[in-house]
Amino acid sequence: MESYLELFISEVRVYIEALNKNLLKLEKDNQNRESILELFRIFHTIKGMAQAMGYETLGQITHRLEDLLSTPKEKGEINPDLIDFLFTIVDYLTDFVRALKEKQEFPSPDKILDSIKKIEQGEMVAIMRARRQAGTISEIRIKTEKLDQLFNLTNELMIQRARLLHLKQMIDNNDLTTVVETSARFISSLRDEVMRLRMLPLSTVFDFFPRLLRDEAKRQGKKIDFEIIGADIEVDRSIIDVLKEPLIHLLRNALDHGIEKEGKITLTAVRERERIRISVADNGKGISLEEIKKKALEKNIIAEVEARNLQNKDILRIIIHPDFSTRDKVSKISGRGIGLDVVSAIVDKLGGRFELNTKKGEGTCFTLDLPLSLVIVRAMIFKLNDNRFAIPLNYVQETFYAEEKNFQTVYHRELYPLRNEILPLIRPADYLNCPSGKSKKSIIVLQYQERKRGFVTDEIIDEEEIVVKKLDDLVSTPYYSGCSIYADGKPIMILDPRGFE
Numbered sequence: 001m002e003s004y005l006e007l008f009i010s011e012v013r014v015y016i017e018a019l020n021k022n023l024l025k026l027e028k029d030n031q032n033r034e035s036i037l038e039l040f041r042i043f044h045t046i047k048g049m050a051q052a053m054g055y056e057t058l059g060q061i062t063h064r065l066e067d068l069l070s071t072p073k074e075k076g077e078i079n080p081d082l083i084d085f086l087f088t089i090v091d092y093l094t095d096f097v098r099a100l101k102e103k104q105e106f107p108s109p110d111k112i113l114d115s116i117k118k119i120e121q122g123e124m125v126a127i128m129r130a131r132r133q134a135g136t137i138s139e140i141r142i143k144t145e146k147l148d149q150l151f152n153l154t155n156e157l158m159i160q161r162a163r164l165l166h167l168k169q170m171i172d173n174n175d176l177t178t179v180v181e182t183s184a185r186f187i188s189s190l191r192d193e194v195m196r197l198r199m200l201p202l203s204t205v206f207d208f209f210p211r212l213l214r215d216e217a218k219r220q221g222k223k224i225d226f227e228i229i230g231a232d233i234e235v236d237r238s239i240i241d242v243l244k245e246p247l248i249h250l251l252r253n254a255l256d257h258g259i260e261k262e263g264k265i266t267l268t269a270v271r272e273r274e275r276i277r278i279s280v281a282d283n284g285k286g287i288s289l290e291e292i293k294k295k296a297l298e299k300n301i302i303a304e305v306e307a308r309n310l311q312n313k314d315i316l317r318i319i320i321h322p323d324f325s326t327r328d329k330v331s332k333i334s335g336r337g338i339g340l341d342v343v344s345a346i347v348d349k350l351g352g353r354f355e356l357n358t359k360k361g362e363g364t365c366f367t368l369d370l371p372l373s374l375v376i377v378r379a380m381i382f383k384l385n386d387n388r389f390a391i392p393l394n395y396v397q398e399t400f401y402a403e404e405k406n407f408q409t410v411y412h413r414e415l416y417p418l419r420n421e422i423l424p425l426i427r428p429a430d431y432l433n434c435p436s437g438k439s440k441k442s443i444i445v446l447q448y449q450e451r452k453r454g455f456v457t458d459e460i461i462d463e464e465e466i467v468v469k470k471l472d473d474l475v476s477t478p479y480y481s482g483c484s485i486y487a488d489g490k491p492i493m494i495l496d497p498r499g500f501e
Contacts, residue, residue, distance in 0.1 A: 033076040040069045052212035057109045154194045155467040159485045161187040166487035200240045203231040223262040230269030236373040246343040250280040250366045258284030274394035281365040287358040320344045381461040384429040385436045390494045397445040404439045423454045
């Protein structure tokens with residue numbers, strides 16, 4: 001467990017900063033629901049981390065703080081006296097982390113626990129803790145944001161590299177060619193080195209979970225077989241940094257809601273070209289779709305009319321709602337109405353997909369489909385009319401030319417006979433309002449989510465390594481996953497084939 005100590009200390013320090021910020025916001029506005037929920041989430045996460053590390057008293061304190069915050073969470077308002085007390089908790093956490101770092105005796109929890117007991121009985125208390133003076137700087141911590149800034153600057157150089165290579169082809173000059181090619185090699189080498197700084201094995205996160213599940217299962221009197229597959233796969237650090245929290249939620253969900261007395265939980269990572277699929281599966285009782293519908297109606301998440309028309313996939317998505325929970329009794333580790341909504345939000349922010357599959361009596365599987373890197377991808381560039389688009393190469397199986405006269409239509413769906421199979425066709429131009437009259441088409445065969453589709457395009461231009469830039473939140477469309485700058489300096493949209501289904 002010693003190997004995880006630095007990671008624990010680093011993460012708790014980040015949470016301490018977040019606690020201070022949100023408590024200061026609540027001092028100005030004690031009805032700031034977002035900050036109340038954030039406090040609840042942070043204590044919930046610290047509790048799990050502390051229990052996994054074997055810090056039982058800290059786990060007990062944070063668990064009871066969750067209880068104290070349950071009422072403010074529901075009402076959307078927190079007592080100012082409780083805010084003062086939570087500042088004291090932040091001081092205690094600070095002293096606890098310092099003791100860990102300096103290998104000293106932990107601060108006594110007695111006054112904290114006694115105060116929590118009094119608050120639970122309706123009595124407000126105040127503890128004045130003496131703050132230690134800041135010590136000398138013994139280490140330098142580089143924030144991920146700084147590394148991201150270096151990476152972003154490198155990516156801008158990659159864009160300029162592409163433009164230089166484009167200009168070299170247009171201008172026939174030996175000296176220019178030599179300079180451009182040398183610069184391009186240096187820029188590529190710099191990019192590769194920065195990428196290596198950001199790539200970490202999934203074991204950085206996965207190795208934290210066996211102890212966590214072991215302790216939680218023991219507390220619940222359950223017996224589990226926990227298996228990890230694919231922990232040696234390396235992914236971008238920006239993804240590693242945010243994976244831990246959603247996976248903790250999913251593993252707790254599997255243990256608390258999936259496994260009854262005995263069962264197996266599997267954490268699996270599989271690389272599929274430039275994407276990674278991380279699944280948490282259990283062989284428990286599965287999810288009752290009827291129970292989900294019933295609970296959603298009781299909590300007014302859906303209306304009766306809407307419930308009658310719901311498909312199974314729609315019912316499953318209901319459990320992501322932040323106010324949804326199938327547990328009437330709050331357990332020690334979950335069933336508090338938080339968790340899956342947090343997972344879904346994180347996955348969406350990463351440009352991934354959150355998938356749920358369940359079968360009653362056989363188990364449930366939650367899957368995070370994520371990119372290996374958030375910034376650089378190889379893509380196929382193609383035209384629709386006079387507009388250029390890119391599609392990540394990891395989706396592409398093959399390409400071929402076809403005449404529209406050879407397309408077949410069955411039940412209003414266009415198909416193409418490709419060797420020994422029938423290929424469903426999709427015309428992205430119809431969705432993107434850029435139709436073309438050309439009869440000869442370039443078909444890009446794509447495979448995703450166990451489906452194979454043919455994208456009908458006018459012309460395939462090239463394969464390029466492109467720098468992905470995030471779209472503004474106002475651009476809410478399932479067709480695009482980002483944008484980039486092409487070699488000629490003009491913007492190009494990156495398509496997400498899954499959005500055209």
